[in-house]
Amino acid sequence: MRLETFAAASLALLVAAPAAPALAQDADPAPIVEIMRTFAGPGVHRPSGAKGMCYVGQFMPSAAGRDLSKAVIFTRPSEALIRFSVGGGNPAVADGARGVNRGLSFRIDPDGAGQTEFVMINAPINFARSPAQMLGFLEARRPAANGQPDPERIRVFSEANPETLAQARFLASRPIPGSWVGVNYWGVHAYTLTNAAGARQVIKFRMDPLDGPSNLTDDEARARPRDFLAQDIATRLASGQPTGLRMVAVMGRPDDPTDDPTRLWAGEDTRPTIDLGTLVIRSVAEAQRCDGTIFAPTLLADGIDGPANDPMFAIRTPAYAISITKRAN
Ligand code: HEM
Numbered sequence: 001m002r003l004e005t006f007a008a009a010s011l012a013l014l015v016a017a018p019a020a021p022a023l024a025q026d027a028d029p030a031p032i033v034e035i036m037r038t039f040a041g042p043g044v045h046r047p048s049g050a051k052g053m054c055y056v057g058q059f060m061p062s063a064a065g066r067d068l069s070k071a072v073i074f075t076r077p078s079e080a081l082i083r084f085s086v087g088g089g090n091p092a093v094a095d096g097a098r099g100v101n102r103g104l105s106f107r108i109d110p111d112g113a114g115q116t117e118f119v120m121i122n123a124p125i126n127f128a129r130s131p132a133q134m135l136g137f138l139e140a141r142r143p144a145a146n147g148q149p150d151p152e153r154i155r156v157f158s159e160a161n162p163e164t165l166a167q168a169r170f171l172a173s174r175p176i177p178g179s180w181v182g183v184n185y186w187g188v189h190a191y192t193l194t195n196a197a198g199a200r201q202v203i204k205f206r207m208d209p210l211d212g213p214s215n216l217t218d219d220e221a222r223a224r225p226r227d228f229l230a231q232d233i234a235t236r237l238a239s240g241q242p243t244g245l246r247m248v249a250v251m252g253r254p255d256d257p258t259d260d261p262t263r264l265w266a267g268e269d270t271r272p273t274i275d276l277g278t279l280v281i282r283s284v285a286e287a288q289r290c291d292g293t294i295f296a297p298t299l300l301a302d303g304i305d306g307p308a309n310d311p312m313f314a315i316r317t318p319a320y321a322i323s324i325t326k327r328a329n
Contacts, residue, residue, distance in 0.1 A: 029319035032131060033326070035138045040089025043328045045291060049085030049103040051093050053180075053230045054290035057082050057244065059108045061277035068201055068249060068274060069193035071303030072114030080279060082106040083290040084180040084229065087121070095229040096221030099168070102177050104185040104207060104245070105295035106279060114301035119316065120185035120207060122177060124268065126261040127167040130311045137164050163262040175215035178224075179232045181243055181281070182214025189297075189313045190258035192305045193249065202252030204268070207245035210278065211236075233281065244280035248273040259309040291327070294320040 036047035044050055057080045065074035072078075085103035086093050093100065101121040108116045128134035140157035144150045158165055177183035187205030194200050214232075216224070225231070236243040251272050252258075256265045265271070298306055298317040306313045 029131065029315045030322055032135050032138065032315075033319050033322045035135070035142065036089065037323075037326060039138070039141075044089050044091060045327045046085075046323065047089040049083075049087055049105070050089045050091040051095075052083050052085030052103070052290070053233065054285040054287050055082040055084070055233070055281045056080065056283055056285045056289075057279060057281040059106075059247075059277055059279050062275045064274050065247075065249075065276035066195075068195055068203075068276070069303040070196040071116065071193075071301035072110045072112075073108045073116050073301055074276065074303070076110065078108050078110040078114075080106050080108050081285065081289060081293075082279065082281060083295065084233075086229070092226075094226045096176055096216065096224045096226075098176060098218060098221070099171065101167075101171060102180060102183060102185075104180070105290075107293075107295060107299075110301075115299060116301045116304060117295045117297060117299045118187055118205065119295045119297045119320075120187050120205070122174075122183045122185050123167050123170045124186040124188065124204070124206075124264055125167050125170065126188050126312060127164050128312065129163060129260045129262040131315050133161055133164065134312070136161065166262060176218065176221040177229075178214035178216040178220075179209075179236070180229050181211065181233065181236065181245055182209050184208055184213075185245070188261045189310050190252060190256065190307045191300075192307075194303050194305070201249075202254075202256060202258060203249035203274075204252070204265070205276075206248050206250055206273065207279065208248055210242055210244050210246055210280075234284070237281065237283065242278075242280055244278060246278050247276040249276055258307040259311075261310060261312050294324045296320060 040047040040050060058077055059073060059080045060077045061074040083105045086095060087100035087103060101123055103121050105119045128137050136157055140153050141149045185207040190202055190204055192200050192202050233243065250268060252265065257263055296317040300306060
């Protein structure tokens, strides 16, 4: 089963279920990457976000960003390498597919030190809160002898781990994005910004469409060409209008959890935000510029810290580092 069908399969299982017992142990990223590659099938370059486009652009920080963080990316405009993707391991997935996320990976690359990378999705939460839970989620969906996942195994896992259905529920509640720059993306994890005076603020990163949301009904999405997202960006760039997303900080409070990417903060949707800057796309880049690298979510400039107590955050860069060594050419 390809990864993009996970969310769809999960959707069928939105059942009321008892809370899961605490998962005591964490998993190594290698078996997770391996099972993702098995689901994607042979010859797939990336087992997640397999379909995508590479662009170059610029990150232009706001003055408010500098007040919150001393990171060099908030002090001056910097070059950016940007990859938009459609989730799952199928490089031929239709851009209008439901049940898969849209991804935004970017590297903000100031001259000298301070390179900073983000790998975001169009949902505010992840489907697993620990590597062990992610492995369990994938194992539960491993095809049985008949080549199909066993619905009973998925049901049992989902009942014990109800939070693993929340991301699919979120995506199902939203329209299909009509543009890679017409949807919100979230950094999912809780980060801490530190400014020049040493003041620390917990935040979540969110990207908001510069030109407003672009939403499709399911029928409209089905009527679109298979690869309409790249064409949409091309049309926007040709129009000369700024094409991109605004980065905002969703402000945290002292009691907000930072260790669980499956949980929204209380009232997160309506929290105050601070404008951190603008990510603007300039032009299409050669695919190799993105395909020859990884975006490493733990690579952050001084002044931005990832969550030290979030086990999912910790294994992301190691997982991507394993994945690049196994990519098909
Ligand atoms: C927790 C939140 C996570 C988010 C928001 C997320 C999002 C993404 C996105 C957007 C991509 C496409 C990257 C690109 O454009 O180059 C990706 C790729 C991938 N993800 Fe994640 N991911 C998360 C966690 C994880 C974890 C915990 C693992 C495994 C332990 C994982 C394994 C992978 C792999 C193997 C790839 C392909 C990497 C490559 O070959 O470059 N992800 N992810």
